[in-house]
Amino acid sequence: MEIAIPPAVAPDDPRSVARAMAPPSRFGDKAFEWLTLTMAMAVVVLVILTGWQLWLGSSLAIQKFGFHFLTTSTWDPVAEQFGALPFIYGTLVSSLIALVIAVPLSIATAVYLTELAPLWIRQPLVSLIEMLAAIPSVILGLWGIFVMIPWLRDYPFPWLKRVFGWTPFFSGPIYGTSMLAGGIIIAIMILPIITSVSREILRSVPDLQREAAYALGATRWEVTRIAVLSYARKGLFGAVILGLGRALGETMAVTMVIGNTPQIAASLFKSGYTLASVIANEFTEATTDIYLEALFEIGLVLFGVTILVNLIAQLLLKTMTTTTSATRAVQ
Amino acid sequence: MMNSSRADNHHWRKVKNVLASTTTFVSALLVIAPLALVFFHLLVNGASSVNWAFFTHLPKPVGEAGGGMVNAIVGSLELLALASIIGIPIGVLGGVYLAEYGPARVNWVLRFVADVLNGVPSITWGVVVYGLVVLRFKGFSAYAGGLALGLIMIPLILRTTEEVILLVPNGYREAALALGVARWKTIVHIVMKTASKGIITGILLALARVGGETAPLLFTAFGNRFWNHSLSQPIAALPLQIFTYAISPYDDWHRQAWAGALVLVTGIFCVNVIVRILTRQRTASVV
Numbered sequence: 001m002e003i004a005i006p007p008a009v010a011p012d013d014p015r016s017v018a019r020a021m022a023p024p025s026r027f028g029d030k031a032f033e034w035l036t037l038t039m040a041m042a043v044v045v046l047v048i049l050t051g052w053q054l055w056l057g058s059s060l061a062i063q064k065f066g067f068h069f070l071t072t073s074t075w076d077p078v079a080e081q082f083g084a085l086p087f088i089y090g091t092l093v094s095s096l097i098a099l100v101i102a103v104p105l106s107i108a109t110a111v112y113l114t115e116l117a118p119l120w121i122r123q124p125l126v127s128l129i130e131m132l133a134a135i136p137s138v139i140l141g142l143w144g145i146f147v148m149i150p151w152l153r154d155y156p157f158p159w160l161k162r163v164f165g166w167t168p169f170f171s172g173p174i175y176g177t178s179m180l181a182g183g184i185i186i187a188i189m190i191l192p193i194i195t196s197v198s199r200e201i202l203r204s205v206p207d208l209q210r211e212a213a214y215a216l217g218a219t220r221w222e223v224t225r226i227a228v229l230s231y232a233r234k235g236l237f238g239a240v241i242l243g244l245g246r247a248l249g250e251t252m253a254v255t256m257v258i259g260n261t262p263q264i265a266a267s268l269f270k271s272g273y274t275l276a277s278v279i280a281n282e283f284t285e286a287t288t289d290i291y292l293e294a295l296f297e298i299g300l301v302l303f304g305v306t307i308l309v310n311l312i313a314q315l316l317l318k319t320m321t322t323t324t325s326a327t328r329a330v331q
Numbered sequence: 332m333m334n335s336s337r338a339d340n341h342h343w344r345k346v347k348n349v350l351a352s353t354t355t356f357v358s359a360l361l362v363i364a365p366l367a368l369v370f371f372h373l374l375v376n377g378a379s380s381v382n383w384a385f386f387t388h389l390p391k392p393v394g395e396a397g398g399g400m401v402n403a404i405v406g407s408l409e410l411l412a413l414a415s416i417i418g419i420p421i422g423v424l425g426g427v428y429l430a431e432y433g434p435a436r437v438n439w440v441l442r443f444v445a446d447v448l449n450g451v452p453s454i455t456w457g458v459v460v461y462g463l464v465v466l467r468f469k470g471f472s473a474y475a476g477g478l479a480l481g482l483i484m485i486p487l488i489l490r491t492t493e494e495v496i497l498l499v500p501n502g503y504r505e506a507a508l509a510l511g512v513a514r515w516k517t518i519v520h521i522v523m524k525t526a527s528k529g530i531i532t533g534i535l536l537a538l539a540r541v542g543g544e545t546a547p548l549l550f551t552a553f554g555n556r557f558w559n560h561s562l563s564q565p566i567a568a569l570p571l572q573i574f575t576y577a578i579s580p581y582d583d584w585h586r587q588a589w590a591g592a593l594v595l596v597t598g599i600f601c602v603n604v605i606v607r608i609l610t611r612q613r614t615a616s617v618v
Contacts, residue, residue, distance in 0.1 A: 039422075040489070046482060050459050053463055105361055112356055134540075135596065195362060219348040249450075280546055299454075299458040302455065310450035314446050
């Protein structure tokens with residue numbers, strides 16, 4: 001966007017010549033450029049400030065617990081023993097459940113939207129998915145508590161227990177609020193972003209790819225499989241990782257349905273707890289300094305992990321699209 | 332023999348094609364099913380409680396039925412105004428830098444950082460602002476809540492502003508510069524003005540997004556059952572109130588949580604519809 005065109009001058013008008021000789025308000029130009037640069041730098045400052053503040057807020061806890069913070073599972077504020085393992089476990093398991101549910105659904109939807117659906121249905125469907133993305137987490141949580149949980153408890157959970165009850169994952173009593181419910185609600189939260197980003201990725205596949213496959217006599221699905229999906233593999237992976245980043249940090253909806261018990265249990269019917277939800281629940285209750293510091297440290301872990309995951313996702317996506325801002329489509 | 336197997340193969344390929352179309356169609360239905368279900372239940376459970384009292388009364392004390400959420404609705408608007416003061420100037424001007432000034436390599440880094448920031452969980456900003464503001468000034472406040480929401484808005488607005496400014500045809504800039512207009516005036520009066528509809532769209536979307544945020548407000552704005560008389564005091568917000576009521580054990584509060592949720596979702600969807608109308612007109616004209 002460099003524009004280096006000198007001001008045009010009507011040669012017989014001395015005033016305009018003079019103006020051309022001394023370009024108008026160079027100070028204004030410099031000042032404005034610096035102003036906008038400062039504002040743009042805000043994003044970098046924000047990352048550094050956040051990391052620094054979280055580190056500062058948890059320095060005591062880091063000194064006291066060291067690396068054990070991440071590997072021990074006792075969370076006892078009264079005895080001032082803090083280990084984050086149950087939360088790390090809960091975050092990973094609930095996000096994994098969410099990905100298992102959301103990835104096939106959203107990629108299939110993206111394929112349908114870009115390759116297989118009749119043209120007239122595409123735009124309305126895209127709008128609906130954007131609306132789903134616009135539903136606030138807390139409202140999905142409200143729905144989760146009063147509609148989804150009772151339904152899960154009455155129908156799918158007993159069925160899962162009957163069929164898969166012999167495995168440790170679906171054994172034990174059914175309360176409703178559970179790791180599985182948390183995973184399902186996260187899945188609903190990340191469906192729109194994975195779908196939209198995958199759709200952008202598939203749309204960025206050159207038509208030449210498709211035409212080549214059609215020319216060989218492939219059916220629509222074969223074109224999709226051979227020419228489109230294999231071409232877009234890396235970008236789709238990026239979309240999934242981006243969804244993982246959102247899943248790891250999802251807070252309100254999960255907090256409302258996962259049960260909030262710091263335990264490591266094989267059964268998905270048991271309550272869990274995530275990094276984000278322990279902060280949401282216990283931050284204002286943290287009465288001692290070390291308790292607050294431990295929560296800050298959990299924030300630091302969450303921040304570090306999501307930065308890393310998003311970094312990987314963006315790198316994968318940037319190589320695929322030329323920053324048509326696939327990520328923004330859904331925000 | 333040869334012929335029939337070829338025909339079989341062809342038949343099988345066609346079946347697979349139909350199967351794939353059906354499966355992906357069902358997936359699409361499953362993806363939008365939660366939207367329909369949430370909306371249905373919001374209407375069923377919330378509509379009857381959205382009444383005049385809801386928009387005009389303060390919450391009643393525990394155990395007393397009735398009351399409304401007027402303080403939370405006004406509080407949310409105040410928080411959005413505070414967030415705008417931080418988020419809009421930084422986001423818009425930052426976006427201007429990316430689109431108009433930044434060298435390619437700097438832009439790549441800044442875009443990258445903004446996109447990564449967009450993925451940071453919103454609760455992180457709550458923790459950070461708690462450390463920066465609440466601990467330092469010894470108390471939850473509307474300022475802290477507004478700041479947390481404003482920080483979330485920055486990368487969102489920055490990216491949309493950049494994109495719409497890049498859509499302004501170069502001829503506009505050249506025409507202004509050719510008339511001897513200073514570059515910054517060209518950008519402010521010609522480029523940003525041309526792109527203003529797009530910039531406003533981006534701002535509205537960012538507001539709709541943070542308007543529903545709860546996590547960053549939990550320990551910054553904190554919530555308040557009464558009117559907020561000073562911005563340095565805790566303030567109520569609609570999403571916070573919904574959360575508090577949803578996890579409470581009282582039926583009347585559950586009823587109000589549904590009503591609040593219906594109001595909040597309606598507000599957010601209205602903004603989205605406005606945005607859609609704005610952008611439709613935008614694609615009709617050039618920018």
